[in-house]
Amino acid sequence: MRLRLPPRPALRPPSFSGRLHDARTATSVGRWLGVALAVCFVTGVISHCLQHPPGWLIDELPSRPLWGYRVSQGLHVASGIAAIPLLLAKLWTVYPRLFLWPPLRSVRHALERLSIALLVAAVVFELFSGLLNTVQWYPWPFSFVPVHFAVAWLVVGALLLHIAVKLPDIQAHWGRRSPGTLKLPAEDEPDRRSLLAWIAVAVGAVTVTTVGQSFTPLKTLDLLAPRHPDHGPQRLPVNKTAAAAGVTSVGADWRLTVVGPRPYALTLDELRAMPQFEVELPIACVEGWSKTAHWTGVRVRDLMERAGAGPDARVRVESLERGGAYRVMEMGRGYARDPLTLLALRLNGQVLSADHGYPARIIAPNRPGVWQTKWVSRLEAL
Known part of the structure; x- marks a missing residue:
């Protein structure tokens, strides 16, 4: 017995008759x-x-x-x-x-x-x-x-x-x-x-x-976003870890070099002995995530004044990071003189973790996260 297949429908060009394509x-x-x-x-x-x-x-x-x-x-x-x-x-x-x-x-x-x-x-x-x-x-x-x-x-x-x-x-x-x-x-x-x-x-x-x-x-x-504001070291996300930046360890010989008319260098203990200021500032990254955190550290303007920098000086910040487009950053005078701009040593009451920039990092108001430089080693008045 021969089975008969149903006739194949004729191929027709698509018809766009939907009234909502108007x-x-x-x-x-x-x-x-x-x-x-x-x-x-x-x-x-x-x-x-x-x-x-x-x-x-x-x-x-x-x-x-x-x-x-x-x-x-x-x-x-x-x-x-x-x-x-x-x-x-x-x-x-x-x-x-x-x-x-x-x-x-x-x-x-x-x-x-x-x-x-x-x-x-x-x-x-x-x-x-x-x-x-x-x-x-x-x-x-x-x-x-x-x-x-x-x-x-x-x-x-x-x-x-x-x-x-x-x-x-x-x-x-x-x-x-x-x-x-x-x-x-x-x-x-x-x-x-x-x-x-x-x-x-x-x-x-x-x-x-x-x-x-x-x-x-x-x-x-926050189910579909790539970042959650509470996920990360010290309950704050990071985009680049210390290992990714090539900052595997910071020895006891670390010094902060401050360059100006009266250059000087500070150990971490000497930085901690300076007047400490506390601020509540958000860190916001270009990828879209942000979160407010509690930061403690030394005001950048105090460090620059000690080096003899004038009120109109810009600040160049250098990181221990081995490479990358944001290893060196220039900070305009508005940020450098702002009392909320810190060389932060602590985050949410704890010493900075390596991924958040230990031993010191920049935190400033109204600034992209890529310019909140981590692992700071040098400040220079321009």
Whole structure:
């Protein structure tokens, strides 16, 4: 007996007939995505200026508010992560237009396609490279920071070009009562509201489960972030351990060298004998995590005044770290003179652990964690 197979269905080109792939839905999602990208860009520029300031800006950087970098960098990472589900939703609403034929119908249409190609490529690179940076994984041959910063400007340019080209469509579909808004059938309108609600839920979920690494009231929900603010030596995270920095041990012969018109050197016991100050300051890293801690140590301005440095002097700080882009750091006069800027010797009432910079480290307000130099060996007035 011969078995008959069911007839094979004919292959047909995809049909994009879903009513939610419309300009109104795309505009609604685009508004949210635009806000997230704007916050991410502005806070990213702030972060870059604090992390890699041009020479003329070093002395102008403010040390107040002391929590400034913590907030701006926390918003930068949170808005970048929130933008990922928004970008995916936005692409879902507009992807049928990628298959329209002919691909180029006019000069305006060609500019629109160019703006979309540049914008999508740049935003995808920015968001996913930034996400990999939060876990310190760099599977590319270029330096992350300068490329990430340069592509951010490309995103802004492509976005402005896209808005300029699509402005008539955006205006026509901006609000519910806009004259060009597509009128969905009554039975389809709940689908749009449901779609937007689920997009909001997805954004809220990724935000709530990651933002606790910087917004510590939500740290118990910090399930997806690569750092937890309480996990690490002395209940404070670290990005680079002493072993990774090549600082395997600090002998009893360690000295802090302070260079100025009246140079001198101090042993650790002599540092501890100087007036000690206690401050509550956050440490905030570019990867997005931050936490406030209790620090005890000697004020940097007292050390520099003892060396004869003037009130306008910058300070160059050198680490025992064997290499790396942040082994040597320059601190502008605003930070150097701030009474909260310490050469810290203790953390949360305990002697600094090796991973937190024993025997001494810098802690200053409103400053990226990469410039809170650990394993300090030398201070020099400039």
